[in-house]
Amino acid sequence: MIEEIFASGHSFIHKIDPRCRLVAATLLCFVIALGQKMPVLWAGLGLSVILVLWARLNLVHVFRRLLVIWGFLLFLWIILPFTYDGDVVRQIGKLGATRQGIGLCTVISIKSNAILLMFIALIATMDFSTLGYALNFFKIPEKLVQLLLLTYRYIFVIEQEYRRLVRAVKLRGFRPGTNMHTYRTYAYLCGMLFVRASARAQRVYNAMKCRGFSGRFICLHEFALSPADKIWTLAALTVTVCLIFMEITL
Amino acid sequence: MHISEGVLSAPVLGAGMALAFAGTAVGLKKLKEDKIPRTAVLSAAFFVASLIHVPIGPSSVHLILNGILGLMLGWIAFPAILIALLLQGVLFQFGGITTLGVNTVIMATPAVVCHYLFAGFVHKPKAISYAASFACGFLSVFFSSLVLGTALMFTQESFLAVAWAVVIAHLPVMFIEGLVAIFCVGFLKKVQPELLPKWSAARQQNTLAV
Numbered sequence: 001m002i003e004e005i006f007a008s009g010h011s012f013i014h015k016i017d018p019r020c021r022l023v024a025a026t027l028l029c030f031v032i033a034l035g036q037k038m039p040v041l042w043a044g045l046g047l048s049v050i051l052v053l054w055a056r057l058n059l060v061h062v063f064r065r066l067l068v069i070w071g072f073l074l075f076l077w078i079i080l081p082f083t084y085d086g087d088v089v090r091q092i093g094k095l096g097a098t099r100q101g102i103g104l105c106t107v108i109s110i111k112s113n114a115i116l117l118m119f120i121a122l123i124a125t126m127d128f129s130t131l132g133y134a135l136n137f138f139k140i141p142e143k144l145v146q147l148l149l150l151t152y153r154y155i156f157v158i159e160q161e162y163r164r165l166v167r168a169v170k171l172r173g174f175r176p177g178t179n180m181h182t183y184r185t186y187a188y189l190c191g192m193l194f195v196r197a198s199a200r201a202q203r204v205y206n207a208m209k210c211r212g213f214s215g216r217f218i219c220l221h222e223f224a225l226s227p228a229d230k231i232w233t234l235a236a237l238t239v240t241v242c243l244i245f246m247e248i249t250l
Numbered sequence: 251m252h253i254s255e256g257v258l259s260a261p262v263l264g265a266g267m268a269l270a271f272a273g274t275a276v277g278l279k280k281l282k283e284d285k286i287p288r289t290a291v292l293s294a295a296f297f298v299a300s301l302i303h304v305p306i307g308p309s310s311v312h313l314i315l316n317g318i319l320g321l322m323l324g325w326i327a328f329p330a331i332l333i334a335l336l337l338q339g340v341l342f343q344f345g346g347i348t349t350l351g352v353n354t355v356i357m358a359t360p361a362v363v364c365h366y367l368f369a370g371f372v373h374k375p376k377a378i379s380y381a382a383s384f385a386c387g388f389l390s391v392f393f394s395s396l397v398l399g400t401a402l403m404f405t406q407e408s409f410l411a412v413a414w415a416v417v418i419a420h421l422p423v424m425f426i427e428g429l430v431a432i433f434c435v436g437f438l439k440k441v442q443p444e445l446l447p448k449w450s451a452a453r454q455q456n457t458l459a460v
Contacts, residue, residue, distance in 0.1 A: 002301075002341055026347055033348040034260050065343045072254050076412065083411035101408070111256025119255075119339065119346040128340050143278045143286060148333050150290030151297065155337065158291070158298045176305045183304065183426060187433030190299045190315065194322070194434075195442045197295035201288040208287060215283040 002159055005061050006124040013055035017229040018126045018134040024236035025122035031243050032114050040247045041110045047239065048117035055121045062120060069116055073109050080105050128152045133221040146217050154200075161196055165189050251314065251394050251420070252345045252353050259405040266352030266401065270332065273358055277328035292322065293330040297337060304426055311423050317390030317431055320361025321369060321447060327361035328354065352401055360393035365447065372435055373443070373452030380432050387431025391424045392417075 013021070032044035052062060082092075084101030091097075123131070132149045136142075169185060176182045258266075281289060296319050303310040320327045332354045338344045345353050364386045371382035399413030435446065443449050 004341060029255070029347045033256055033258075033263065068342075068344065069254050075415070076257075079412050079415055080408070084408045104406075104408075108254075108257050112254045115255035115346055115348065116343060120343055123347070124340055124343055128337065131336075131340060141278055143281055143283070144274070144329055144333075146286050147281075147290050147293070147329055148336070150287055151293045151330075151333050152337065154291045154294035155297050158294045159301075162298050162302075178306055180429070183429045184433045186302055186304055186313070187430040188437050190302070190313070190318075190430065191434045191437035191441065193295045193299055194292065194438065194445060197291045198288070198442065198445055201291035204291060205284070205287040215286075 002155060004124070004127050006055075006057050006120060007127040009056060009125060011054065011056040011125075012228075012232075013051065013121060014125050015228075016232050017223060017225055018130050019137055019223060020225075020229050020233040020236070021122045021126065022131070022134050022138075024233060024240070025118055027240045028118055028122075028236070028243075029115050031240055031247070032111055032118070035111070035243070035247050037247055037250045038107075039250060040243055041107065041114065043243060043246065045110050045114040045117075048114045048121060051121035052117050055125050057120065057125070062117070065120060066113065066116065069112050073105075073112065076108060077105050130221070133219055133223075136219050137223065142217070149217065154197075154204075157200070158193065158197055162189075162193060165192060251356060251391070251398060253349050253356070253398060253401060255346050255349055257405065258349065258352060258401060262401050262404050263348055263352060265404075266349075266355050268351070270328070270351040270354040270358070273325070273328035273355070273362070274332055277325045277330075280325045281329065289323065289326055289330060293333060296330065297334045300334070304430075306422055306426060311426065313430060314357075314391055314394070314423070314427060315430070316357050316361045316394065317364045317386040317388075317427060318434055320358075320363070320365040320390060321372065321386055321435075322445060323361075324365045324369075324447065325362055327365070328358045331358040331361065356394050356397045356401070359397060360390040363393060364390045369447040372439070372446050373448065373456075379435065379439070383431045383435040384428040386428075386435075388424045388428035391420055391427045395420045395424075 028044070028047070032041065032048075035041055035044065052059075081097040081101035082095040084098050084104060086098035086100030088096035089099045089102070126134070129149060129152060132145055132152065135148070136145045166189070169189065174185055176186075296315055299315055300313055302313050304313060316327070316331065319330065323330055332350070335345055335350060335353050335357070339346050339350070367389075368382045368386040372379050372386075374382070395417045399417055402409040402413045402416070438445050443452075
């Protein structure tokens with residue numbers, strides 16, 4: 001099932017104005033992604049852990065999300081130290097692990113974990129439509145915002161349709177395996193999904209027109225900044241500036 | 251196919267963002283306002299279809315389908331994929347803010363290229379259509395892995411081995427995508443050919459031939 005598991009919560013982070021969170025997350029993610037100095041990266045990781053804890057998220061879910069990137073990181077750790085040029089620090093058979101390679105892997109691991117946690121704490125804690133409205137506020141082209149909100153609206157409907165198709169093939173005794181029949185079945189299933197989606201799209205568009213859709217979405221969501229929002233944003237900006245300062249001076 | 255956060259260098263991230271911005275701008279320009287609901291529902295369908303896990307040996311891979319998406323949407327694949335990636339980011343936390351541009355370019359550029367290469371062939375007779383569909387599915391993933399590899403190489407030349415590993419690891423995916431593309435295009439040709447590109451031109455030609 002497609003679910004927004006982090007979006008519903010009542011922590012302080014959840015209550016902060018989405019626009020502030022969006023700005024803070026973007027700035028902090030970029031500072032961490034572009035940072036070179038180890039103290040900055042460790043500080044970034046620490047900060048994102050604090051934010052995740054502050055958002056009082058279900059840590060098991062957070063851990064599961066981290067596992068996905070750890071798979072990729074493991075792949076890097078297996079290849080990179082042995083193929084990177086530099087001083088060999090440990091010899092395993094014919095392969096030598098280099099200090100520079102291990103260093104690079106460490107940097108990448110810290111960065112990706114820190115950015116992912118930051119993203120979970122600040123962005124995944126708002127539901128997607130709120131994100132759409134926040135983007136609308138930042139003057140993202142209107143067509144893109146419409147496309148975004150409508151796509152979001154329909155993934156759940158289409159997913160239902162997908163489940164119905166899967167149920168239908170299962171009832172007919174379908175068992176996936178590595179064979180042509182499986183690939184053909186899945187391809188037809190996708191094709192059917194597109195056919196149904198397109199028929200639904202026509203109905204949706206007709207219904208929208210009947211209700212006077214003029215090609216413009218009017219945003220009914222009103223944002224208001226509370227004093228707490230302002231203080232939090234100011235703090236987040238200060239931390240960002242501190243990280244940049246550390247990066248330059250250290 | 252994604253690049254994780256924190257791997258790429260600033261110039262590569264910047265270039266990715268600039269290219270994704272340009273591609274999305276072209277796509278949005280081509281997107282007529284009355285087609286927005288249609289495009290959105292189709293993008294939603296692609297998003298859901300990309301969650302399908304197909305077994306391969308003891309493991310499984312998920313479908314990417316950027317070739318068929320490109321075939322059906324052309325340049326509009328750019329905004330559609332951008333949104334799909336944003337959705338994946340928010341719903342499943344795959345990928346995030348800083349790599350959004352690069353990942354959009356990785357997925358969407360091959361989609362547009364495949365549209366221009368193969369859109370003219372899908373309505374041709376069987377063998378040509380099969381070959382074009384297979385190539386579309388296969389090459390879209392192949393090009394994606396090449397772009398991904400290039401992004402890694404521009405970050406650091408020592409990533410060469412990793413870049414190769416990425417391309418090779420995706421070889422089975424390319425074959426599966428090719429096969430799925432053959433069947434999917436064949437299915438759409440029978441059921442609703444107007445979903446495929448250049449249908450009206452092909453129909454005219456067919457009636458003239460008859």
